Amino acid sequence: MEYRKLGDSNLEVSAITFGSWAAGGWMWGGTERNESVKAIKASYNEGVTSIDTAPIYGQGLSEEIVGEAIKGIPRDKVQILTKYGMRWDLKKGDFAFKSKNNDGQDIDVYKYSGKESIIKECENSLKRLGTDYIDLYQIHWPDVTTPIEETMEAIQDLITQGKVLYAGVCNYNENQMMEAAKTINLVSNQVPYSMVNRGIEQVVLPYSLANKKSIIAYSPLERGLLTGKINPGHVFANGDHRATNHFFTETNIIKVNAFLQEIIPLAADKGISVGQLVLRWTIDIPGITIALAGARNAEQAIQNAKAIHVKISPDQMSFINSQLDQLLID
Template sequence: MQYRKLGNSNLELSVITFGAWAAGGWMWGGTERTEAVKAIRSSYDVGVTSIDTAPIYGQGLSEEIVGEAIRDLPRDTIQLLTKFGLRWDLSRGSLHMKSKNTQGESIDIYKYASKESIIKECEDSLKRLGTDYIDLYQIHWPDKTTPIQETMEAVSLLIEQGKVVYAGVCNYNVDLLEEASHYINLVSNQVPYSMVKRDIEHDTLPYCIQHNLSILAYSPLERGLLTGKMKPGYQFASDDHRASLHFFTDANLTRIDAFLEKIAPLASEKQCTLGQLVLKWTIEQPGITIALAGARNEKQAQENAASVNIDLTSTEIGFITKQLNELKLVK
């Protein structure tokens, strides 16, 4: 495993970080707790020491699963990343989305990041994770109803209290990054980035490189799309959010499949899966510090971690990018 430092911090994360959204089951067609715990432990055994979660993932379930998985591990060998700012138990702020919880009951999720709310969320996360500090605390989505100054000063207070070590953000554009940086030392921005979603390359990525902010790329496999395991006609569970995304239409699955066939010979040559090749390409892109990769079981976890060991030359990376640039998806 490789490890990279976040921004101007002393915090080093495993280049492949365990993404625990699916572990919570919410919007992923449920979860199997025992398998999720095993996946996290298996990741740790092969060097994936960093775990990213959030309260909203399973409405606390993902954090509880992470807490269970790390219970007997030395705390100073693990980096816990979690978030705040999405409330399903409080109707304040602005409505983010309507959803269903893991019991199938309707819930409204709000973007809300006031000082009082952040303090409560942090305490709840610490309890669920079974720890007394969070290595990286990130606002999950921008909250237009709360001044950024109030939000960042609340996180600063948590840092002063020793409950949080470093501050990060998620889904922030350049303007929001600039404003937040006036009030706190940010070390990272967690944003979506994959072979088929490269919007950040225009503005956000150059800004982060210039200002020494690390990019934590989430959904690098585009929710399983880039693994090669989904073909036209693929059926999702009724509560699986992917069914409504344009990436997963039959037309786009056909196009993605054709692209993956073009790079499949390279995967065979490297003796790796398509998913591993995709992860390796991602972490070799300029400005991408780490990639978050979820796993449902031990095998997936080990495969994700092993992607770091693939040797790709600049010519081979360029070949993949060339094929990628010719890919046209239908929105």
Template sequence: MEYRNLGNSDLQVSAITFGAWAAGGWMWGSTDRKEAVEAIQASYDVGVTSIDTAPIYGQGTSEEIVGEAVRKISRDKVQLLTKFGMRWDLNSAKGDFAMHTKDNNGKALDVYRYAGKESVIYECEQSLKRLRTDYIDLYQIHWPDSTTLISETFEAVSRLIEQGKVRYAGVCNYSSAQIAEAEQTLNIVSNQVAFSMVNRGIEAETVPYCIKQNKSILAYSPLQRGLLTGKIHSSYTFQEGDHRASSPHFQPDFIEKTNVLLDKIKPIADSKNASLGQLVLRWTIERPGITIALAGARNAQQAIQNAQSIDIQLTTEEIETINQLVEGF
């Protein structure tokens, strides 16, 4: 495995990081806790030391699974990355309305993007309990909250850092201007944003800014939620509750277009005895400005395959060939 520092911090994370959204089941149809725990532990056994989760993933389920999985691992050998600012459990509406959704039991939920000071502190305490730890390595705001001053949000995070409950602060889905504003309160080491071969919008502004300011980019959905594995076809049937069924990236025309791209890069994967998914993950962490790729897994086999993508060695010519095909897409 390769390990990389986040921004200007001394926090080293694995270049392939375990993304625990799907492990929580929410918006993915279901979860098998035993398999999810085994996936995280198997991932660690092959060098993946970093795990990214969030309270909203299964309304605490994902964090609980992560906490259970790392019980048998020495705490100082793993990096726990979690988030705050997506509240489904408020007595009254606060923040920006995010979505109508359902929990894993089918109960209706309204989710709000809210990062008021007391809410941030409350959420941290809940996450620490679920994760079974006394500190969080990277604490990230999940989405911007337009109803709360950025300075207020990060004053709360700064207090948590002073108390030793958080080591470093990060953001997710932030613009360059929002990062710059947060920086006026405390050091921001990373921005977690969506990035994949077929979703490269961050390369226009976010990537150049983060490179210049020495902020790490944590790429989420690098496999475009499974689309770039080559296992999705235009007539694919999703489980009930799987959010991908209504996603623009999973409509028949886009799936077919993507699979044409994958067919063109498959010979490179074959020459490395690698799967398409493994090749895509390796390509992702070779991109300028991308520090780590978050890769989800529902079972141990998937987790190990994701981790083994680090073993692929791509030549300059092979990277350029893939880049040209991606540009053509």
């Protein structure tokens, strides 16, 4: 495994980090807890020491699963990255969307990052995770109803108390990052980035590189689309958000699979899966410190971790990028 420091911090994380959104089941058509625990443990055994989670993932379930999976591992051997600022149990802040929990009950999700809410969320996360500190604490989405200064002051208080080591953000643009940096030292920004979703290359990535902020790339496999296992007509499980995601229209699935056919021979020559090639491509992009990779079982987790051993030459990167330049997603 490769380990990289987040921003200008001393926190070293695994370049392939376990993403545990799907482990929580919410918006993924459910989960199998035991399989998720096994997946995290298998990932750790392959050198993946970092795990990204959030309270909203399964309304606490993902964090509980992470806590169960890391029980018995020396705390300083694993890095917990979790989040705050999405409440399903409090109608306050910026309404985000309506959803259903894993039991099929209606819930309203709000983006809220007021100081008192953050303090409560942190305490709840620490309990679910079974730890007394969080390595990286990240605001999940910007909250337009709370001044960024207030939010970051709360995180600074938690750092002073030793409950949080470092501060990060998610889904922030460069202006929001600059505003937050007036109050606290940010080490990272977690944003969507994949071969078919490269919007951050315009401004956010250059800003982060110039200011020594790490980019944590989420959905690098575009929720499974870039594994080559999704074909036109695919039927998703009830409650799986991909059923209505624009990347998964029949037209886009056909286009992406045609692109994958061009790079599959390269993966085959290396004796790897196309998904492993995609993950390696992602963390080879300058400025991308981490690629989050989710897994529903141990085998998937092991395969994701092994992507770290893939080597892509400059000529091969150029070939992949030339194929991507021809890919136009609707």
